Amino acid sequence: MWTWFYRLASPPYVYGLATALTPWLLAGAGLAIAAGLVGGLVFAPPDYQQGDAFRIIYVHVPGAFLSLMVYCIMAVAGAIGLIWRIKMGHAVAVASAPVGASFTLIALVTGSLWGKPMWGTYWAWDPRLTSELILLFLYVGVMSLRSAFEDSQRGDRAAALLAIVGVINVPIIHFSVQWWNSLHQGPTIAKIGAPSMPGSMLWPLLAMLLGFALFYGAVLCMRLRGEVLNRERQSTWVREAVRS
Amino acid sequence: MTPGSAQGTGVGPARGDAAGSVPGVAESPAPGAGVGTFGAAALIMRRELRLSFRRPEHLVQPLVFFLIITTLFPLGLSLQLSQLRDMAPGVLWGAALLSSLLSLDALFKSDADDGTLEQLALSGQGLTVIVIAKTLAHWLVTGAALVLVSPLVATALDIPASAFALMMSSLALGTLTLSWLGSIGAALTVGLKRGNVLISLIVLPLAMPLLIFGASATERAISGTSAAGPLYLLTALCVLTTTLAPFAASAALKISLD
Numbered sequence: 216m217w218t219w220f221y222r223l224a225s226p227p228y229v230y231g232l233a234t235a236l237t238p239w240l241l242a243g244a245g246l247a248i249a250a251g252l253v254g255g256l257v258f259a260p261p262d263y264q265q266g267d268a269f270r271i272i273y274v275h276v277p278g279a280f281l282s283l284m285v286y287c288i289m290a291v292a293g294a295i296g297l298i299w300r301i302k303m304g305h306a307v308a309v310a311s312a313p314v315g316a317s318f319t320l321i322a323l324v325t326g327s328l329w330g331k332p333m334w335g336t337y338w339a340w341d342p343r344l345t346s347e348l349i350l351l352f353l354y355v356g357v358m359s360l361r362s363a364f365e366d367s368q369r370g371d372r373a374a375a376l377l378a379i380v381g382v383i384n385v386p387i388i389h390f391s392v393q394w395w396n397s398l399h400q401g402p403t404i405a406k407i408g409a410p411s412m413p414g415s416m417l418w419p420l421l422a423m424l425l426g427f428a429l430f431y432g433a434v435l436c437m438r439l440r441g442e443v444l445n446r447e448r449q450s451t452w453v454r455e456a457v458r459s
Numbered sequence: 460m461t462p463g464s465a466q467g468t469g470v471g472p473a474r475g476d477a478a479g480s481v482p483g484v485a486e487s488p489a490p491g492a493g494v495g496t497f498g499a500a501a502l503i504m505r506r507e508l509r510l511s512f513r514r515p516e517h518l519v520q521p522l523v524f525f526l527i528i529t530t531l532f533p534l535g536l537s538l539q540l541s542q543l544r545d546m547a548p549g550v551l552w553g554a555a556l557l558s559s560l561l562s563l564d565a566l567f568k569s570d571a572d573d574g575t576l577e578q579l580a581l582s583g584q585g586l587t588v589i590v591i592a593k594t595l596a597h598w599l600v601t602g603a604a605l606v607l608v609s610p611l612v613a614t615a616l617d618i619p620a621s622a623f624a625l626m627m628s629s630l631a632l633g634t635l636t637l638s639w640l641g642s643i644g645a646a647l648t649v650g651l652k653r654g655n656v657l658i659s660l661i662v663l664p665l666a667m668p669l670l671i672f673g674a675s676a677t678e679r680a681i682s683g684t685s686a687a688g689p690l691y692l693l694t695a696l697c698v699l700t701t702t703l704a705p706f707a708a709s710a711a712l713k714i715s716l717d
Contacts, residue, residue, distance in 0.1 A: 352664035363651050372714045373647045
């Protein structure tokens with residue numbers, strides 16, 4: 216029953232899996248993002264208050280969601296590597312970090328572009344904006360800690376530990392709009408009761424969320440392949456794979 | 460190295476015990492290690508404090524740094540005294556965080572360089588105890604000293620004397636929390652040659668909530684409104700880090716030591 220799980224610790228299996236999954240994930244991401252973009256930019260009605268400017272939500276919200284999700288995946292993968300000493304856990308964490316940092320940057324940039332017409336300013340020292348910025352710093356800290364070690368195994372483990380410590384920031388970001396009086400608007404989808412958004416606005420957003428998640432999966436698989444090859448460069452299966 | 464590191468550790472290598480237990484780190488106090496957990500912690504703290512007081516310049520430097528930074532702001536901004544009071548909490552807290560960070564690099568570094576840390580780890584006492592003792596000693600010579608100096612800076616920043624008690628208690632909580640957070644950063648970077656900048660990069664993002672709550676507590680103390688809310692949050696952060704950070708830091712030390 217658990218063999219599929221145990222096999223995930225084996226580098227050749229992970230390499231093969233990532234190779235096989237990449238085109239499917241890419242195709243799925245392309246379809247979902249295309250559908251979401253058309254639905255969001257063409258079919259969704261303009262917001263009664265924000266007009267057409269609200270449409271940046273279709274990039275902003277998936278970016279912000281993925282920035283948190285990727286951080287959690289990175290921390291969990293790092294914990295798996297740290298606790299059970301599974302090298303593939305560290306490989307997933309290493310491959311995820313720059314992707315997550317990019318999503319955080321996307322969320323921050325689109326958010327500030329959205330803030331200019333709505334709030335009249337690109338940046339406000341608001342709990343959610345500040346905690347998202349801290350998330351970016353945490354990604355940078357994890358990446359630079361890992362690269363500071365000459366011994367890559369030690370770097371992996373140190374970075375994993377830092378990622379786990381930083382998880383404390385994730386609930387702070389998520390709940391910041393409810394805990395503090397924030398300029399940022401409250402949750403519209405992930406709340407108890409019906410989403411406060413009409414269906415024609417909602418489905419493109421969900422499609423974009425799915426598309427971004429699939430895109431992350433595809434990029435993760437591609438980066439993971441490079442990471443596995445680099446880590447296993449001394450082993451015979453890599454030499455055979457490269458030769459063939 | 461200073462003589463204190465060679466002598467007077469008290470919890471030095473208990474070779475007979477270490478040989479029998481798991482090499483590396485013994486989790487539980489080995490039987491016959493001589494001193495109990497609290498005895499070992501007290502000995503390590505005493506050693507740390509003695510080492511610090513033998514090099515007074517290391518004690519004074521962060522405090523002078525704190526004073527200089529707080530002087531820089533009024534000079535650079537050339538504000539009226541009344542406007543200065545509005546800026547004071549932020550300036551005070553920013554300077555306190557930075558000057559506490561300055562000495563964090565030394566928390567485990569010198570002991571790791573001359574091998575004392577490995578001997579302590581082999582002593583049969585848990586690494587967590589060692590981390591707790593060293594961090595508390597570090598806070599006493601940096602954070603607590605900073606709290607004692609803060610009224611001087613506060614007067615220069617035109618903070619009224621009625622706010623001193625609240626300001627000092629919030630600073631005490633904040634610097635202790637920062638010492639715990641810093642112990643994680645220092646333990647993670649102990650094996651690195653140039654870990655100093657990296658510590659700031661790791662610790663400062665985690666310390667941002669401290670700055671927010673600490674400055675808002677000080678601000679409320681100045682304006683005379685109730686500072687209970689941010690003070691409770693600071694206390695909560697302090698309790699959280701006191702209970703969890705030693706485990707994270709000792710796990711980080713294990714990574715760095717093996």
